[in-house]
Amino acid sequence: MTSKKARRPISELPGDPAHLRFVYSHAHPAEPYEFEDTLEAWGVSVLAPPSDEEDEDYDPNSAPRVGRVSLYRLRDFAEDDRWDAADSWSGDLEVIAAAVLGGYGRRQGYAKAFENRITQPVGDLLILDRVHLDREWRGFGLGPIIAAEAIRRLSPGCCAVAAYPAMSEYPQNREEVTDTYRKRAKKKIAALWESIGFERFRNGVWLLDTALQEPIDLHRARRADLLALSHAYRGASREA
Structure with missing residues (x-):
């Protein structure tokens, strides 16, 4: 049995996906340095669901x-140049900064094209960089759900969310990574x-307008x- 969004049989799911747990983390020194007051790095750990036996005693730390x-x-309104801050971190973030910002300089705001696209172009920008799942959890449509x-948790106060679709994982044989392979990925x-x-x-950058109703409906x-997916998993478990 499979669900509409799954490419793999539900029986291959390692656990009930509705019971996955999320832990949010962000660390910084008391005195920020090297753009840390301008560019905040956030990590969201996706934890395996508890078994029936450990549900009440579930410890996210273990x-x-x-x-x-x-x-x-x-x-927004940061002390540092936001473009420099993004460029200092990675090439992908620099591509996003180049697409959404008006130029270099601490006083530079958002680009006109960005202001024309976003409903309320004032506030911070959230950047979705990577979503990774262990192989045993892939193929069930969980990526967009997790993202x-x-x-939903981190976008309050942000006028938009930006993403630059790029490959984060490569096959064992790097020779398979042709231009066609990259485009397809x-x-x-x-x-x-989407x-x-x-x-x-x-410039390859995608935007989510946080003021619109559509992202809320899609969420x-x-x-x-x-x-x-959870109901299908429980049904398959009962049949097993």
């Missing part, structure tokens, strides 16, 4: 991590982000997908 989401918050939940990733409210912007739809 639970296995089966996935991770990495996000960044680029603060939508992380965005990026297209697949972009389709996942299912939670992202729209194509420019609810992904939660419904999770519930359907």
